[in-house]
Amino acid sequence: MRLLMVEDDLRIAxxxxxxxxxxxxxxRHACTGExxxxALGVDVDVVLLDLNLPDHDGFEVCARIRRISDVPVIMVTARADVRSRVHGLNIxxxxxVTKPYDIGELLARIHAVSRRARPEPRPEAALAAPAAPASDAAPAAPTAPALVVDAAARRVTVRGTEVVLTRKEFDLLALLAQRPGVVFRREQIMSEVWRTSWAGSGRTLEVHVASLRAKLGNPRMVETIRGVGYRVVPDA
Structure with a gap:
């Protein structure tokens, strides 16, 4: 595996x-955003990106990387607030990953994003709102399904409008959409989407769910079952 580490502090790097x-x-080590x-001109499988760089903010660097490459990016920083996490995932x-981190967990996350950069396609899941009861009235014009998750194309639409998701947001939604209305336990989600255990990973899942809800435009589409996990409610 080829990894690009973007870190200006040599005591860490x-x-x-x-x-x-x-x-x-x-x-391969880079000390600045530039x-x-x-360095993206050569083959890179994963980017490990610090946010505090001498020339550019790491968020800006991530956004510029996304304009030219779909290489997986893991932000590694001391900024632990939820706003920074959500912003990083959104861009x-x-x-x-927040510092200080366990090296074993960091390695697991590196391998996880690398494995899932080219995931196996899953069958398309189209989740439409329930049809209205039959009546003698003239049939209504067809409407777009409330939520469509196309696993093969990694494409999501909400009532006909495409929604742009990060890789992990899509993987999370695709998992839940396999069985609409069924509750997925937190442990199962972390195991299947992040390939890691639930212990110590709660904030990562919560941040991704919050970001996913915001992008879908309807927070009720991804419902929290307190103390258990999450489920997709397509007709919310």
Whole structure:
């Protein structure tokens, strides 16, 4: 695996590069946002992006990466507030890890986004609102389904309007949409979407759900079942 580490603090970059190298990861190091953008000219499987860079804010760098590449991006930063997490995911990050982190968890997240960069297609799930009862009145004009998740094309539409999602947001919605109305436990979601355990990962899931609801334009489409998990409600 080829990883681009964007980190200006050598006290962090040097030992981390050594650890990743021992786990079979070929690390290229960039100290600035411009160096990172230049490095995308070669093959890179994952970008590990710090937000506090000397020339550009990491959010800006992520947005510029997204304009030229779909390489998975993991933001690694001390900014732990929910607003920063949501903003990072909205502009195209695939994951968000806060410092200090456990190196085992970081490795798991790196491998997870790399595996899911080219996921196996799932059957299309089209979730339409229930049809109105039959009557003697003239049939109404057909309406677009409330929610359509096209797994093969990785495309989501809400009543005919396409919604742009990050890779993880799409994977989360595609999982829930497999069985509309059925509750998926948090542990199952973390295992299938992030390939990790629930322990210590609650905030990651909550942030992605919040961002997904905002983009769908109807928070009730993804319902929280308190103490259990989440389900898709297409006719919300």
């Amino acid at each position: 040097t030992p981390l590069r050594a650890v990743l190298g021992r786990h079979g990861i070929d690390v 160096e990172a953008l230049d 195209g990050a695939d994951d968000y």
